[in-house]
Amino acid sequence: MSWDQSLVSGLLLAIVAGLVFTKIKPAILFAGAAFIAFQSGLVNIEALAGNFTNSSLLTLVLLILSSAALEKTRLVSWVSGQLASGRLGTVVAKLGLSTAVLSSFTNNTAVVVSLIGAVKRNRRHAPSRLLIPLSYAAILGGTLTLIGTSTNLIINSFVESAGLPSLGFFAPSAIGLAVLAGGLLVLIPFCYLLPDYDDQSEDDLPYVLEAAIEPGSPLAGRTVSDNDLRALRRLYLAEVVRDGELIAPVCPDMVLKEGDKLQFCGDVESVATLQEIEGLALFGQHHINGQNLLEVVVSHSASILGKTLKEAKFRENFDAVVVAIRRGHExxxxxxGNITLLAGDTLVIVPGKGFVAQKKQLEREFVLVNGLDSSARLDGAMSAWVLAGFATVIGSALLEWVPLLNGLAAYLMVLLLTGVVNLGEVQRRFPAEIVVIVGSALSLAQLMIETGMSARMGDLFIYLFNGWGVYGALIATYLLTLVLTELVTNNAAAALAFPIGYSLALGYGVDPMPFIMAVLFGASASFISPYGYQTNLLVYSVGNYQLTDYLRIGLPLSLVYSALVLGLIPVFFPF
Known part of the structure; x- marks a missing residue:
């Protein structure tokens, strides 16, 4: 083994050991390995810079940034509506299909982030019975197209780097549709085995929110119970104000009228919940259109102390609308608009463009200004424009009118210029870790191929699976990627497994596409652990899950998924 090969193998072993046995972030491990390779002269600055500006990587970055606008559209409200009725199995089927379709055309991690709130707000079923199916459906949907998951685009980066033609947009679709169908057939019956954790408590719903029954609202003339306003999760109807008269407590059989003002107790997610109810206008609704929510605490020196929002002319003076107020658990x-503000009150506000510009005034009025992960919904017209723009970009790329990278860059620029997203959101969303991992991994993958290290590893695999033939090598590549995905992360698994699979194909003298697909689907096969895939990790704490919850539903899903993938790859991608 040459010195170059020894150094590359040492770096790979260090990365795997660090990922498995330490808590060091993958980005640091990969960046450190790339840095050592650069300092030792194995890779030059031009090659390193080229890997960090790979077209597939840039496409992935633009997709993640553009998803900030897609999450604000009424599409999320539509999915939320699908969860409002039906038995658990029916709801899981509707959630699974809608999540998979959304995940096939935008990054599946962004889809899960945007739908977690909708699942938590559903009125009928505990979120703990829906969140794991949500994550798994997003993973399955991510295999439908080239842009469905970051892993697919990363593997395409390796493909291009190896001098092969870029993967087609629908390259994994045929197998992806099969595993989606098989996955849903597992998820629907097995979802009943998930725990029923429901921590709803009025004591934990400290914010006061207000919404009014609009003229012509379908809620008017029906009782509170008929409108399901008593069955809202994490949102409690406390009072109704009618013609200046306060009605409390609110009886289930009370008939609502146009103009009624409904006072709710809820959390921050309740802002989006109330926006999704047809015929209900949130307090300050006319000034809300997709902005990120902020949380502020009223200072002892504030000029608004002792005044109501109306008396303080809050919107005029601060260019912001208050949508919720909290005073401890009081x-x-x-x-x-009639609550007298006191020092220490926490307000959830929707800021206008001039809010942040008043820095000195804000420091005097508020002790704390926090950005929240939640954002207000775009109105119907703006939602339609954002979705139509994204569909145009994807359609233009499929018809080969405009490259996807160019289309997404133009789309993001329009979103910024129109204020649908702002620079602050872009900065928060920029996937720095993914960029570091992919850029560094591309450099290491090139070194494995150029130094002959991957060929040596391929020869070792061929020796170990002697007698099993090329199909045995394909199974080994898939299982290696799957195990790495469960132990480390999907992106790291793809980076480590691709050079080996590619070298195996060269060693057997066959088309590399079956092995590329084995790595692609193996890197998305994270179903039995919360740590291998980012969507699993996102729902882990939200659903109060334990590791056994993933095993209970993930093990049968993984077996069905693997059987379908290994059975169908030779059919659609013959050797």
């Missing part, structure tokens, strides 16, 4: 009564 119960606040009366309309939102």
């Amino acid at each position: 119960k606040l009564e009366g309309g939102l």
Whole structure:
């Protein structure tokens, strides 16, 4: 083994050991390995820079940034509506299909982030019975197209780097459809085995929110119970103000009228919940259109102390709309605009463009200004424009009118210029870790191929699986990728497994596509652990899950998924 090969193998072993046995972030491990390779002269600055500006990587970055606008559209409200009725199995089927379709055309991690709130707000079923199916459906949907998951685009980066033609947009679709169908057939019956954790408690719903029954609202003329306003999860209807008269407590058989002001107790997610109910206008609704929510605490030196929002002319003076107020766990009564503000009150606000510009005034008025992960929904017209723009970009790329990278860059620029997203959101969303991992991994993958290290590893695999033939090598590549995905992360698994699979194909003298597909689907086969795939990790704490919950539903899903993938790859991608 040459010195170059020894150094590359040492770096690979260090990365695997670090990923498995330490808590060091993958980005640091890969960046450190690339840095050592650069300092030792194995890779030059031009090659390193080229890997960090790979077209597939840039496409992935633009997709993640553009998803900030897609999450604000009424599409999320539509999915939320699908969860409002039906038995658990029916809801899982609807959630699974809609999540998979969304995940096939935008990054599946972004889809899960945007739908977690909708699942938590559903009125009928505990979120713990829906969140793991949500994550698994997003993983399955991510295999439908080239842009469905970051892993697919990363593997395409390796493909291009190896001098092969870029993968087609629908290259994995045929197998992806099969594993989606098989996966849903497992998820629907097995979802009943998931725990029923429901931590709803009125004591944990400290914010006061207000919404009014609009003229012509379908809620008017029906009782509170008929409108399901008593069955809202994490949102409690406390009072109704009618013609200046306060009605509390609110009886289930109370008939609502146009103009009624409904006072709710809820959490931050309740802002989006109320926006999704047809015929209900949130307090300050006319000034809300997709902005990120902020949380502020009223200072002792504030000029608004002792005043109501109306008296303080809050919107005029601060260019912001208050949508919720909290005062510890004290119960606040009366309309939102009539609550007298005190020091320490926490306000959830929707800021206008001029809010942040008033830095000195904000420091005097508020002790704390926090950005929240939640954002207000775009109105119907703006939602339609954002979705139509994204569909145009994808359609233009499929018809080969405009390259996907160019289309996404133009789309993001329009989103910024129109204010649908702002630079702050872009900065928060920029996937720095993914860029570091992919850029560094591309450099290491090139070194494995150029130094002959991957060929030596391929020869070792061929020796170990002597007698099993090329199909045995394909199974070994898939299982290696799957195990790495469960132990480390999907992106790291793809980076480590691709050079080996590619070299195996060269060693057997066959088309590399079956082995590329084995790595692609193996890197998305994370179903039995919360740590291998980012979507699994996202729902882990939200659903209060334990490791056994993933094993209970993930093990049968992994077996069905693997059987379908290994059975169908030779059919659609013959050797």
